[in-house]
Amino acid sequence: MSVLVVIEPSAGIINKGGFELATFGKETAALSATKCITLVLGNASNAGELGIYGIDEVLTIDIPTYDSVVYAKTIAEASKKLDASIVILKHNANGKAAAGRIAIKLNAGLVSAVNAVPVLNGAVLQVKRGVYSGKASATYAISSSIKVITVLGNSIKPNATGNALPVSELDLPKVTSTLELIDRKTMSGRAPLPEADLVVSGGRGFKGPENWDILLELADTLGATTACSRPVADADWRPHHEHVGQTGVAIRPNLYIAIGISGAIQHLAGVNSSKTIVVINKDPEAPFFKAADYGIVGDLFEVVPKLTAAIKKLKHE
Amino acid sequence: MKTLVCISKTPDTTSKISFVDSGKNFNTDGISFIMNPYDEWYALVRAVELKEKVGGTVTAINVGDASNDLVIRKALAIGADDAIRVNANAPSSYFVAKQIAEIAKKENYDLIFLGKETIDYNGAEVGAQLAELLDLPFFSFVNHLEVEGKTNILKREIEGGEETIKVTGPCVISAAKDLAQQRIPNMQGIMMSKRKPLTVVEPIAVEELVSLITHDLPAPKKGVTLVNADNVDELVRLLHEEAKVI
Structure with missing residues (x-):
């Protein structure tokens, strides 16, 4: 056996x-x-x-x-x-x-x-x-x-x-494939979302794709994989493979940082198995805070760069 | 072209989940049911689009009791020509695959579609079992499909990437986002759906190899710890020392 x-x-x-x-x-x-x-x-x-x-x-x-x-x-x-x-x-x-x-x-x-x-x-x-x-x-x-x-x-x-x-x-009789593989593309760099330990995710609070730099810098500092909410992917601010939620990718990282995402039930369904959830949102009534372990009520454009700086400081200690 | 689309009924995405009978059964009180989004938005719509392009028929199939007729009629309203319901409450994905295979093996479908998973059990189990029972190729998470005669060119999502594959002849396809665009049934479709044939057949016997012991709900969260926006260092300290995640 x-x-x-x-x-x-x-x-x-x-x-x-x-x-x-x-x-x-x-x-x-x-x-x-x-x-x-x-x-x-x-x-x-x-x-x-x-x-x-x-x-x-x-x-x-x-x-x-x-x-x-x-x-x-x-x-x-x-x-x-x-x-x-x-x-x-x-x-x-x-x-x-x-x-x-x-x-x-x-x-x-x-x-x-x-x-x-x-x-x-x-x-x-x-x-x-x-x-x-x-x-x-x-x-x-x-x-x-x-x-x-x-x-x-x-x-x-x-x-x-x-x-x-x-x-x-292992020696086994060879099985022939009837299929033809025409092309295979793989994204290099960050860990694929389903197996990432750390994920930083952005929502409509970012107001537009041109504002993503501060999120990317936070992700790079942490060594995290980036994700986004459905409206962000639907608006083509970010690629579709980054969409996490019920109809996107379901993830269960150790740390999920949700920035500018209100926390619709369909989004929560894809991320609620994360071990630790941090929510950054300027709206204290955002439903995501109810599912979070840690939260900051504030303007993401101020909070995120500060968070990146604080993590850099920790990593240098 | 003759296609079969497997559809499931699932609780609406916003449903609050609870259980009855000591965790054995899903509590359907106050729950509204929908067609599984992956089955409806992507699998069914792509099958209907291909029929509109090259002609043929689309048959929808469901395993469930008469309460499922509502979602089956919606599939007919979106564009399926006829439907089959296997009259049974399925205890497992194996049961579902066996029932659909029993019907599909008597017909020569060019393509069999289903959604990549249901949003209730998230198993992604039926497609592969069905393909094996029918001895057909199977492709998971297909987000693009073009058909030229007997040749199918498809793209499928893999971990951190995408593959393009060419396959000749019938196959089973599990549909992911982007395979098609969601369609809202129009009034004409809804009217016609009432006259389209829905055949009810009785299930075959299946020996179950897996049984449910119980369902559990997650322990409630202890509540959020709020940190002042001016004190981001404190959040980093908590993540490092308390949660130990960075």
């Missing part, structure tokens, strides 16, 4: 999200004292470092991850070969597209967007996930002999407990 963790490197590197998943897999395997095996899809220069997170074996196989047919066939075959009882994938575009297929192939129960290490109750795995866009959570029991789960980013802190391991290739 084993727990199989599927890791997707990005641009040849396993990032923080991959090490989170390794720790998640390790702790899940510990529930039944089984082995935790990671399978890295493609080349990653730092694949051996997965061993640092207590993994028993690091395997790789190079497949076109955009093809859910190839992805699912590969993982299902790997699961059989490695005698996996629990298959863990990241809750991202490719993971979500493959998990349902894998579950059908293995006749496995599927729960997606799991946000905490499961509990094992006999042969039944109990898992927790957010529902109603983060306004509630639900606990499920998976009773099938094989279980498939996808795990949200920022659900666990990577926990270094061991040493780097040698990496070996």
Whole structure:
């Protein structure tokens, strides 16, 4: 028996999200004292470092991850070969597209967007996930002999407990893709929103795209990823991929700083799982203050530069 | 072109969420229901746009009880030609995928659309399971789709980027923002929707592998700590020493 963790490197590197998943897999395997095996899809220069997170074996196989047919066939075959009882994938575009297929192939129960290490109750795995866009959570029991789960980013802190391991290739029959990848664009620089630790977000209070410099400077000072509210994205002040909220990206960073955002219920639904929320708004009646941990009532054009300066001071101390 | 659009009914985005029966069931008291926005704004509208461009039919499918007929009629008003309702309260995404696959495998749909996720369960589980049951390619988070004969060129959102993919033949597409622009049904559409066929079929039996134990609501926030706008250093101190996030 084993727990199989599927890791997707990005641009040849396993990032923080991959090490989170390794720790998640390790702790899940510990529930039944089984082995935790990671399978890295493609080349990653730092694949051996997965061993640092207590993994028993690091395997790789190079497949076109955009093809859910190839992805699912590969993982299902790997699961059989490695005698996996629990298959863990990241809750991202490719993971979500493959998990349902894998579950059908293995006749496995599927729960997606799991946000905490499961509990094992006999042969039944109990898992927790957010529902109603983060306004509630639900606990499920998976009773099938094989279980498939996808795990949200920022659900666990990577926990270094061991040493780097040698990496070996997993030998499986090659599956051919019927798709043609024409182009792939990746944004470089800041961490993608779903896995960012720190997020600075702006709303209509900024009055226009030309005023974003002070937000960008605050984000750069913190090393944070930038986001925005829906009206801002709809007005094309900021790119659509920055839109967080119920119909945008749902995030759960350690720190979410909302500046000039009133806090409509649809916006809160996408950010209410953030560990700490700071709200800066000139309107003391803004509904966002009710969901905030810390708040400043004031003019953002004065407060934000002061906040950037104060953080710079802290970083120099 | 023959397309199938899977639609769900979800609580309105502004709904206050609570549960009854010791956390087992969603409290529907005072809740207004809508068509899941991703299904309506993007999946359904793109299917209707393609029909308007190249001809064909759009069928809407829903798994639910008779109370769902209202959102199904809205899909017909927006432009679906006919609709199928599988008469069952679905206990899981697996159940939904099985029911839709059962119907879809008897028809040769060129494209099957659904929203990228429902705004109640946020699972994004049905599309991949349905595609596997039908042995079709599946694309998550598609925000652009052009069809040329049997060839589909699509763009999909990936973490921190975007991919452009070419696929030939039928496939299942999960729709993200920007795949289409929301349409408000007009009076003619609403009148016509009442005469369009809505077929009700009974579900097939499905063995459930996952069961709900309970729902919980988050612990209430302890309340906001307000810091004076002239004392930003204090906010930084709190974030550093109390919240320990910077």
